[in-house]
Amino acid sequence: MSNSPSPTPVITLPAVLDMRAIEPLAAGLAAVRGQPVALEASAVERLGGLCLQLLLSAIKTWKSDGHALTFLNVSEALAEQWQGFGASPEQLVAQDAA
Helix, strand or coil: CCCCCCCCCEEECCCEECHHHHHHHHHHHHHCCCCCEEEECCCCCEECHHHHHHHHHHHHHHHHHCCCEEEECCCHHHHHHHHHCCCCHHHHCCECCC
């Protein structure tokens, strides 16, 4: 038997993070809580306020749980809208558990 760690789950964020995206995204995050997670963000074209709140909450939750939450390939649109809401751009980079 191998004791190698299992691969980090990757959740691909949809192009539009709006009211319709919040429930499936919340369920996807809940399903992988308690382990490091990567969020593939290259396709994001639009970010709504509720999904921003969900992602900010996930960042805090993963940090308090002692696991990393990583954003991969952040689209320019996501980065601009994230900052437009007043959220820190540093939160879109890898979030270490420490």
